[in-house]
Amino acid sequence: MGLFAKDINTMDDLFLHVVQDIYYAEQQIKKALPDMIAKATNRELTAALKNHLEETQKQVSRLEQVFDLLGQKAKAASCPAIDGIIKEANEIAGEVSDKQVLDAALIAAAQAVEHYEITRYGTLIAWAEELDKEAVAKLLTTTLNEEKAADRKLSSIAEKKVNLKAAR
Ligand code: ZN
Ligand code: FE
Ligand code: FE
Ligand code: FE
Numbered sequence: 001m002g003l004f005a006k007d008i009n010t011m012d013d014l015f016l017h018v019v020q021d022i023y024y025a026e027q028q029i030k031k032a033l034p035d036m037i038a039k040a041t042n043r044e045l046t047a048a049l050k051n052h053l054e055e056t057q058k059q060v061s062r063l064e065q066v067f068d069l070l071g072q073k074a075k076a077a078s079c080p081a082i083d084g085i086i087k088e089a090n091e092i093a094g095e096v097s098d099k100q101v102l103d104a105a106l107i108a109a110a111q112a113v114e115h116y117e118i119t120r121y122g123t124l125i126a127w128a129e130e131l132d133k134e135a136v137a138k139l140l141t142t143t144l145n146e147e148k149a150a151d152r153k154l155s156s157i158a159e160k161k162v163n164l165k166a167a168r
Contacts, residue, residue, distance in 0.1 A: 015127050016070060020077035022120045023063045027076060029113055030056045032086045040106050041099045042165075044157050049110065052150045059143045069136050085112050104166040107158045114151040121147060 008014050033053040040046045067074040089109030096102040121144040128137035 011127065011131060015124065015131060015133075016072060017077060018120060018124055018127075019063065019066055019070070020075050021079045022117070022124065023060070023067075023074065024076035025079045025082035025117065025120070026056055026060050026063060028079070028082050028086055029117075030060060032089070032113075036089070036093070036106055036110065039093055040103055042103045042157065042162055044161060045103055045107065045154075048150070048153050048157060049106075052110075052146075055146045055150070059146065062139050062143055066136050066139055069133070069139075082113070082116055085109070085116055089113070098166070100162070100166040100168075103162045104158065107154050107162060111151055111154050114147050114154070117147045118144065118151065 008017055030053065033049055033056065037046055037049045037053065040049060064074045089106075089112070092105050092109065093102060096105050121140050125137050125140045125144060128134075128140060
């Protein structure tokens, strides 16, 4: 996110820029998830990732509704942060040979993604409320709640199943 780009002057500009950033991030996540699903072994993990892929598709359309409400064309602004998180996930997944340990690595990578999203949506909701964009804040809150639930689900799969098997 080029926060210091000269085309950002007002809080509305900044808000729009971060919406474009998370729009890009969601699209990259949508592309990365099928590969993670293919690599996962634990059934609960596969199911959770599949479910989140479906949610991610809805989140992309929800952001398109946000652009509509802002009177703007949907546009993605490249986000080096999510590119880095996904790159690191692919690197580590390529290096782990044990299937159970790979599941633990995939969960760690997926949770890094969720946490990036949670910070972005949290900020956008606070700004939307400050800027009196109530309908936008509502859409973003629906997504934030899905991200938080996905994160909690991954923690529970890790703590109840995957870490135990991986550590054996
Ligand atoms: Zn940027
Ligand atoms: Fe998302
Ligand atoms: Fe970013
Ligand atoms: Fe997510």
